[in-house]
Amino acid sequence: MDTIFALATAQGRAGVAVIRISGPRAFDAAKTLCSTLPTGRAPELRALVGVDGEVLDRALVLKFPGPGSFTGEDTVELHLHGSIAVVAIVLRTLGLGIARLAEPGEFTRRALENNKMDLAQVEGLADLIEAETEAQRVQAMRGMSGDLGHRIEEWRSKLIRAAALVEATIDFADEDVPVDVSPEVIGLLHAVRDDIAQQLNGFSAAERIRTGFEVAIVGPPNAGKSTLLNALARRDAAITSQRAGTTRDIIEVRMDMRGIPVTLLDTAGLRDGEDEVEALGIEKAIARAEHADLRIFLKEPGETLRIDVQSGDLVLAPKADQRTDEVPAISGVTGQGMTELIDHVAGELSKRTMGAGLVTHERHSIAMQQSLNNLQIAQEWVGAGPDHYDIAAEEIRFAIRALEAVVGRVDVENLLDEIFASFCLGK
DSSP states (O other), X not given: OOOEEEEOSOSSOOSXXXXXXXXXXXXXXXXXXXXXXXXXXXXXXXXXXXXXXXXXXXXXXXXXXXXXXXXXXXXXXXXEEOOHHXXXXXXXXXXTTTOEEOOTTHHHHHHHHTTSSOHHXXXXXXXXHHOOSHHHHHHHHHHHTXXXXXXXXXXXXXXXXXXXXXXXXXXXXXXXXXXXXXXXXXXXXXXXXXXXXXXXXXXXXXXXXXXXXXXXXXXSTTSSHHHHHHHHHXXXXXXXXXXXXXXXXXXXXXXXXXXXXXXXXXXXOOSOOSSHHHHHHHHHHHHHHXXXXXXXXXXXXXOOOSSOOOTTOEEEBSOGGGOOSOSOBOOTTTOTTHHXXXXXXXXXXXXXXXXOOSOXXXXXXXXXXXXXXXXXXXXXXXXXXXGGHXXXXXXXXXXXXXXXXXXXXXXXXXXXXXHHTTSOTTO
């Protein structure tokens, strides 16, 4: 394999920049910049010298002999000053030697190919890099730690045992087999099916943590929806005006609400549209609000809207700063009721995240659902008697392959380019 290099830290000026080199000739590539490398794993200071003998920078050099590195290959990291000019000249000098610039995600792809990570861990790493909230970080760390891979290995071992019992019966079909294997096989299949089903039940919550919950602010025109959105976002994300019907399209603002990723939706005021554009905006608002995870209603007591209140929704009267009654109300202008609103929304969404499982991507869900279907069929054929064990054994093998695809053992080559394309060069 080629020896590759790339900037592992973000582009631009910084205190420190890290350049990573990996591959069979990583040590030789590093020696083109510094004549000697550290003898152990402890970092050592070295002068980085260009092709003309000029000192480019002084850097901490770390050496990671394979397979004890991130990629599983010999790896060197150069921790140099984060000057744009310094990084550029060092990368340019490396490119003149025996190494080439890495492609996006190539370091992580080599870690996968060298069995340092499975594919679910790779996706967990990508999620960790993209994490914006505490809930996303925690979930990504679970994926990156290999919890799903360990669970799949447990299921795989049980299914291999079940398949071995069934196939042993097939091999001795013409002889008297003293033991009926069907109770043990059905028990193994049932146990794996229950575990997979439990994980799939938590997929919706896990996916919401990864992509974010949607919370729609709905109400009649001029109820203060846009003002509330701006107050929650702490910036002027939406235009506010005393004129009713200012908001025509849906305005989205992503925010961290007590560690939970939330996309707030400011929708058009619900009334009979005065023109075609406003009517379209209202219909769009209704459709989006109905599919949101949660709704915040701003409306007067007894006022009816075209959207039903669902479990967990919050109903508040608008413009609390101008009211004399004691109904639950909120004001985006003064902030009255804002703490209670955030407590309610964060608390409600936190309850929904408690059911999150290890299945965080649609790809995982599809493969595990396929495995579940195969196991259901296999269990039915085992119950039909030994004459049908050959079909049951094949269905069990299909179920195993579907699970192996989740962690990248089989049938995922066509997915790799798409997955690793989302990574930055230094990963």
